[in-house]
Amino acid sequence: MNRRAVLAQARSETTLGLRRGESLVVTIGIPVGVLLFFGRVSQPTVDGDPLAFLVPGVLALAVMSSAMVSLGIGTGFDRRFGVLKRLGSTPLGRPGLLAAKTLYVLAVEVIQISVLLAVAVAIGWEPAGGIPLAVLFLLLGTIAFAGLGMLMAGTLRAEANLALANGLYLVLLFLGGMAYPLTRLPGGVQTVANLLPAAALAESVRGALAEPTDVPLQSVVVLLVWATVLPVLAARLFRWEE
Amino acid sequence: MDAGAQWAIEVAGLEKTYGERRAVDGISLCVARGEVFGILGPNGAGKTTTVEVLEGYRRADAGSIRVLGLDPWSEGEALRPRIGVMLQSGGLSPGLRTIETLRLYTAFYDGADDPEQLLARVGLTDAARTPVRRLSGGQYQRLSLALALVGRPEVVFLDEPTAGMDPRARAATWDLVRALRDQGTTIVLTTHYLDEAESLCDRIVIVDHGRVVAAGTPDELTGAAPRHEIRFSSRPGLDLAALAAAIGVPLAVCTEDAGEYRIAAASDARLVGDLAAHLLAVGAPLDALSTGRTTLEDVFLQLTEEDA
Numbered sequence: 001m002n003r004r005a006v007l008a009q010a011r012s013e014t015t016l017g018l019r020r021g022e023s024l025v026v027t028i029g030i031p032v033g034v035l036l037f038f039g040r041v042s043q044p045t046v047d048g049d050p051l052a053f054l055v056p057g058v059l060a061l062a063v064m065s066s067a068m069v070s071l072g073i074g075t076g077f078d079r080r081f082g083v084l085k086r087l088g089s090t091p092l093g094r095p096g097l098l099a100a101k102t103l104y105v106l107a108v109e110v111i112q113i114s115v116l117l118a119v120a121v122a123i124g125w126e127p128a129g130g131i132p133l134a135v136l137f138l139l140l141g142t143i144a145f146a147g148l149g150m151l152m153a154g155t156l157r158a159e160a161n162l163a164l165a166n167g168l169y170l171v172l173l174f175l176g177g178m179a180y181p182l183t184r185l186p187g188g189v190q191t192v193a194n195l196l197p198a199a200a201l202a203e204s205v206r207g208a209l210a211e212p213t214d215v216p217l218q219s220v221v222v223l224l225v226w227a228t229v230l231p232v233l234a235a236r237l238f239r240w241e242e
Numbered sequence: 243m244d245a246g247a248q249w250a251i252e253v254a255g256l257e258k259t260y261g262e263r264r265a266v267d268g269i270s271l272c273v274a275r276g277e278v279f280g281i282l283g284p285n286g287a288g289k290t291t292t293v294e295v296l297e298g299y300r301r302a303d304a305g306s307i308r309v310l311g312l313d314p315w316s317e318g319e320a321l322r323p324r325i326g327v328m329l330q331s332g333g334l335s336p337g338l339r340t341i342e343t344l345r346l347y348t349a350f351y352d353g354a355d356d357p358e359q360l361l362a363r364v365g366l367t368d369a370a371r372t373p374v375r376r377l378s379g380g381q382y383q384r385l386s387l388a389l390a391l392v393g394r395p396e397v398v399f400l401d402e403p404t405a406g407m408d409p410r411a412r413a414a415t416w417d418l419v420r421a422l423r424d425q426g427t428t429i430v431l432t433t434h435y436l437d438e439a440e441s442l443c444d445r446i447v448i449v450d451h452g453r454v455v456a457a458g459t460p461d462e463l464t465g466a467a468p469r470h471e472i473r474f475s476s477r478p479g480l481d482l483a484a485l486a487a488a489i490g491v492p493l494a495v496c497t498e499d500a501g502e503y504r505i506a507a508a509s510d511a512r513l514v515g516d517l518a519a520h521l522l523a524v525g526a527p528l529d530a531l532s533t534g535r536t537t538l539e540d541v542f543l544q545l546t547e548e549d550a
Contacts, residue, residue, distance in 0.1 A: 081335065082332025
């Protein structure tokens with residue numbers, strides 16, 4: 001793979017991502033807003049420190065917004081405008097383009113997580129628990145949600161992809177145990193929510209940051225399954241031209 | 243190495259089917275190094291499919307395809323640095339500026355052209371800071387062309403390069419193509435502008451229903467159907483039989499369309515003289531008399547309409 005080409009493309013993707021105002025709202029604005037609102041204004045009723053509950057939730061939300069929403073919508077429009085096709089006949093090639101988009105997502109996540117942790121510390125959060133394990137889960141979540149984002153981007157029309165990605169973001173925010181605990185949901189909804197990737201990611205990260213021995217095994221298994229199935233489906237079904 | 247090989251592109255028996263529809267049905271062609279090669283045909287003839295197989299976008303169902311000695315599908319990684327591609331439409335990120343787009347592409351190629359110089363060559367210096375979404379159709383096309391050239395490719399594929407350009411931009415693009423050829427670049431272009439093919443291409447194939455129906459230089463193609471003719475305007479409704487008898491040609495070669503007459507015969511002074519005398523005798527005017535050989539347009543229409 002052509003390293004110079006991949007880095008140039010990753011830089012260009014990042015420039016474009018930071019230029020899209022609506023993308024910044026979803027990737028930075030909403031997670032920070034959720035953290036501040038539920039951390040200061042209306043704290044969720046949980047056992048223990050509300051911030052210990054909220055911070056892992058907004059980290060999961062951040063991963064979902066960059067890997068699924070921002071990557072997915074951007075790629076969907078790249079496909080609509082023929083950008084994916086055109087880059088396919090340059091020395092960057094399709095594998096190089098995927099590498100560049102991966103770097104883009106990781107770059108956005110570094111920015112998101114830095115901002116969120118700074119805000120969290122500013123309002124009184126104290127880091128604890130197994131940070132390496134939390135990073136591992138966030139990476140697994142990135143793989144799962146990037147798989148979902150690319151699956152939608154590579155199979156749907158750009159407008160349908162835009163609507164579905166934003167809609168899923170909202171649904172998974174409500175069903176993800178991010179801003180309030182899942183136990184507040186009715187029993188049947190709780191069961192379904194626990195099988196979705198959002199709650200699995202939030203619960204895994206929450207466990208890791210609390211006490212690594214507290215990590216709920218079911219959530220980790222659910223996360224692993226999504227992180228395997230979604231990228232495989234995306235790779236099989238992705239169409240480079242709309 | 244294939245550096246000394248005569249052919250930049252060799253295609254034999256190319257076939258490509260989409261579902262039920264056979265887009266390309268056995269096309270064979272060779273493009274010499276350094277020539278401008280035109281693929282001409284009506285919409286849906288298989289031009290774009292053929293070019294996209296050569297560019298490595300699509301895998302042929304059958305046939306042998308070599309571009310610079312490489313198989314574009316299985317050896318794309320080796321081929322892509324050596325070719326330049328201009329798609330028929332689209333391809334650019336609307337949110338990037340003109341110069342940003344060009345700079346990005348310079349990072350893809352070793353020994354790429356200077357972006358500012360290239361912008362000047364395609365006449366986009368004033369639009370360097372303009373976001374792609376605000377470019378006019380013609381400016382967008384010129385940026386696409388610049389991106390096809392920035393890597394100093396050995397072979398350039400231009401799919402309808404001047405579609406949507408105003409006459410000035412079109413003339414400038416033609417000059418650029420000629421300058422590229424003078425530097426030894428091989429150029430494959432598809433077009434439905436016949437004058438473009440005639441004035442720009444060293445050799446042309448005419449494609450219809452996925453097959454090559456004619457191939458040659460523009461001169462050979464127009465000469466292949468030697469239809470000399472005489473055209474003139476007069477009063478509508480002249481008696482064609484009397485006209486044919488007076489100038490000594492078969493009635494079948496004389497046609498009229500609302501006062502525009504065509505006589506499919508080689509012109510000579512005697513025939514034109516007889517024609518003038520006949521019109522004088524029947525009291526009809528004689529306007530816009532012209533004689534000439536068939537244009538590429540006539541050949542094209544004739545070849546592509548025959549089996550329609």
